Amino acid sequence: MNRHLISAADLSRDDALLILDTADELARMADRPIKKLPTLRGRTVVNLFFEDSTRTRISFEAAAKRLSADVINFSVKGSSVAKGESLKDTALTLEAMGADAVVIRHSASGAPQRLAGWVRGTVVNAGDGAHEHPTQALLDAFTIRERLGRLAGVNVSIIGDIAHSRVVRSNIHLLTKMKANVTVAAPPTLIPAEIEKMGVRVVHSLDEAVKGADVIMMLRIQLERQGKLSFPSLREYYNTFGLTPERLRRANSEAIIMHPGPMNRGVEIASDVADDPRRSVILEQVTNGVAVRMAVLYLIGGAHNIE
């Protein structure tokens, strides 16, 4: 297996399955009284975050600590990077200090890829610009497989800000590789050109997207990333692309509802839908995120140790 995880696009089907199966085993550990494994004892995982993302940072931190790794958090604000140090020098410095794995979140697409070219240790992409967020796609695939028993042939509809979402790109790469049928839906201004070439169906209404779906994946409206709104108003967005209980009735009766979080309740999703005890798997996604990240760190961060 590759010693980095940069993108779902580059991940082979076999490696993806290995990660999902390993996560399956690790998830069972969460029920034991002692949730800790000694696997990465003596190894150091650095969370190098150029963007704030407490949720993702904590998920990786919890995953690494359950594998007994030492975790060092490096938030870039006020660091030497802010004093003008290059990404390369930061990367080489962390490696020289003994970082075995660097988990990087960066606003620039491609930053994790460049990092991986500089260091001998492991690099895990925790989200880069509008490019990819591969562990999110893996935890989504894990959750779908766990709930529906399979990925092949499953109808997955992804709805929202398709144009600015790294979550979407990673999910499309991984899900199509796993033979799922992917539909994306958004207002025309939030659909990137030529996305059909990625092997997905494009629709422009929520109703069309929901109809026949086994999985409805709602995206966060990321106001902070868009600069300005590409649609008239949040209320208008809710009225046309928000997932309400009424609209949900058009989906298969067993369809599950997903969201990468954090949610804007009343914008892209109604609270009653988000909290649906039978269909919403949003909190399961969070739980599975820790297991999937443990699997990733275990397989690529500790490989030289395990063999």
Add this chain to the structure above:
Amino acid sequence: MNRHLISAADLSRDDALLILDTADELARMADRPIKKLPTLRGRTVVNLFFEDSTRTRISFEAAAKRLSADVINFSVKGSSVAKGESLKDTALTLEAMGADAVVIRHSASGAPQRLAGWVRGTVVNAGDGAHEHPTQALLDAFTIRERLGRLAGVNVSIIGDIAHSRVVRSNIHLLTKMKANVTVAAPPTLIPAEIEKMGVRVVHSLDEAVKGADVIMMLRIQLERQGKLSFPSLREYYNTFGLTPERLRRANSEAIIMHPGPMNRGVEIASDVADDPRRSVILEQVTNGVAVRMAVLYLIGGAHNIE
């Protein structure tokens, strides 16, 4: 024992005694060469701080680490909460990630109580608005009992900003439950209406409060919480409600001096009093805080494990 610690008001006398007795045993551990117990190994404690309080956060962090828990610090600034996520979604997300206990500091009274209604894990209130700060009251009770040998019948005078202090409210609840005699003293503008109903004596001069006291607990003037001063000036405050060596002579010769910290030297307390080697127990309070928080995490955070 309840699996949360939200308020001293809700704490039974027996549970309070159990915490104090357990803290007593744990405090002895601090003298051993290895100060660590394996009790909470594999458990995750999240410090969820919506207000800055390095002192309280570090005390809980040290307590959890000495019990071998994994600790994750979550300061809300720049987090998804700042992006508009609700407290409930944050809480459920942390639980889904495997947080066994959440230690919460929040500017809104009642936030820990609401949190406890949402999660299955343990919630510990580390201070909520002007409501409660129960571990502070427990460490204060611990310190008094350790120094004076008892709580029942002890005369405790609490002096300062009674109106805005969660420390005072928690202390009144706990100390009266323990049969101590509590007096509060402040300028009239800093005394809340109807506080006598909590079973305390109210006086309006420092001299009256100090006279006959076994314990003199000075409060921090929290300029940042008041918005504006309720008294003419800091110098004026010191002249009338600051604890000076001269005023201290009216107390019992064995009276001890307490302060929850951080101190404003020369405002609510003279430096000579704060540093009195025989009577000031201010640093003992800090030390006991770690032991009391260990006891709380041990008893409620690890209960299902220990039995």
Add this chain to the structure above:
Amino acid sequence: MNRHLISAADLSRDDALLILDTADELARMADRPIKKLPTLRGRTVVNLFFEDSTRTRISFEAAAKRLSADVINFSVKGSSVAKGESLKDTALTLEAMGADAVVIRHSASGAPQRLAGWVRGTVVNAGDGAHEHPTQALLDAFTIRERLGRLAGVNVSIIGDIAHSRVVRSNIHLLTKMKANVTVAAPPTLIPAEIEKMGVRVVHSLDEAVKGADVIMMLRIQLERQGKLSFPSLREYYNTFGLTPERLRRANSEAIIMHPGPMNRGVEIASDVADDPRRSVILEQVTNGVAVRMAVLYLIGGAHNIE
């Protein structure tokens, strides 16, 4: 051995050698599969940083964790110190919470010294104003000795902002103690008065400094500390005091190049020089920094434990 490390000036030659020899042994550990030693298990190291320095903080954090200490990071922003608490009260509070060692970075020269006068535990200076940064000097000496086999008689030229650099002061103290020959070079405005009294040779051109040098130590231009530039422009600085491949030819053919980082590439050092695979030891300095800090924490932070 003293239980604090405040300055290279106060460090005896024997103690410095003991630290370097211990670091030597600990550095070998980095090649083992499990890089952790149980030495400081149950001990708490607090990183008390009044100035941002992610690089130094992470180096100490990694060092402490490899010795199995619990590490608590205390960044002063938004803490009770910001609420006006004195350094003394902060120090005594940390000690009362059980901090066995405090690693302090402070903008005021002398802060670590004062801290050491107040606490019974260990204090390590991680940089104080323009005064000292003793672990930097130790890691530099370690790196020189490792590369050149000795310190006595080695010609070390330190070039850059001599006037504002704690790194320079610590290096001069330690290197002269070790019988190295130290030359400093800078524009006249960046040379402090009477520096010759420290036992160094002063020159005012880079070429003179480089000629015959075995070690060329470039300093960071610390724009943030100077307030305003003491030289016309960064380009002017590079043209006269930047280390370029051409200028490097005047040094001994085996001369090594050092920099404490973070580098301003193209200001004090050319990228080709910084990345010279044979001569640049800049990343080795970073690696050695962790080993040296482990040695310091091991020898002074755990002494009462080890004996």
